Amino acid sequence: MDKESAIENMRKQFEDMTAEDFAQTWNKYDADGNGFIEGGELTCFFRDLVTAKKGSSQEAMSCVMLEEVIKQYMDAYDDDGDGKIGMAELAEILKPEENFMLILKTQDAQLSRADFDKIWQTYDNDQNGYIDTAELKSFLKEVLKEKKLNDATLEKYTAALLKMLDSNDDKKLEREEMKKFFSIKE
Incomplete structure (x- = not known):
């Protein structure tokens, strides 16, 4: 699957996500402030994004589906294969307005x-x-x-x-x- 298709699939999963929800979840996992989430933290991060959606529950996405979303996103963005993703890259799952708001909030x-x-x-x-x-x-x-x-x-x-x-x-x-x-x- 190409980068645009992976992003579009993820946007559908997280269409109600606000920049505020995203930033709160991001900050939980980027505790050292280095701008990256890596390794097993990525799975937990995506799981929290799913549960942060309004009215969603942890069962909203199966583990298999969650792993597939992560794999698609990593395939699209982790060009050097180092297993970590930056905030700006991951924020592509948000609607453009929310992505823009996140950029403004983080600078x-x-x-x-x-x-x-x-x-x-x-x-x-x-x-x-x-x-x-x-x-x-x-x-x-x-x-x-x-x-x-x-x-x-x-x-x-x-x-x-x-x-x-x-x-x-x-x-x-x-x-x-x-x-x-x-x-x-x-």
């Missing part, structure tokens, strides 16, 4: 008002109070610069942010919407 996404204003002015060149889709991609690239996003991931995060904030579906965001989304330090 220092707080900006000072001055930093936010400077970034906003850079991308709202015409000062019309909106950032369109193309400008939003550049904006996110700047805000999430430490993540070094590839084009496909940037597309997902842009679409996720528009889905979360673009209330009139005009494919652009107002300054106030963005300001509410990011934690702005006064």
Whole structure:
């Protein structure tokens, strides 16, 4: 099974998982904070992800099914065969919006008002109070610069942010919407 099929199968299993649920479960197993879950911890991690789903029980996925999901995911992501997976890789099981939220939660996404204003002015060149889709991609690239996003991931995060904030579906965001989304330090 290819990487996309494995991820899609896992997304179906965890479609109700929030970034918060994922992060809590991740932190339980990455106690040393090295950014990886390895070996037998991976099985326990996935089992907890299954039980963290709203209304699910441990019987929601048989041991055989659980092992198959883990195998598919490891086949898709563990290229060097070292038996460990990083948080960003494993977070691919989440919906794009939740994956994006997790990325923001796990990095220092707080900006000072001055930093936010400077970034906003850079991308709202015409000062019309909106950032369109193309400008939003550049904006996110700047805000999430430490993540070094590839084009496909940037597309997902842009679409996720528009889905979360673009209330009139005009494919652009107002300054106030963005300001509410990011934690702005006064």
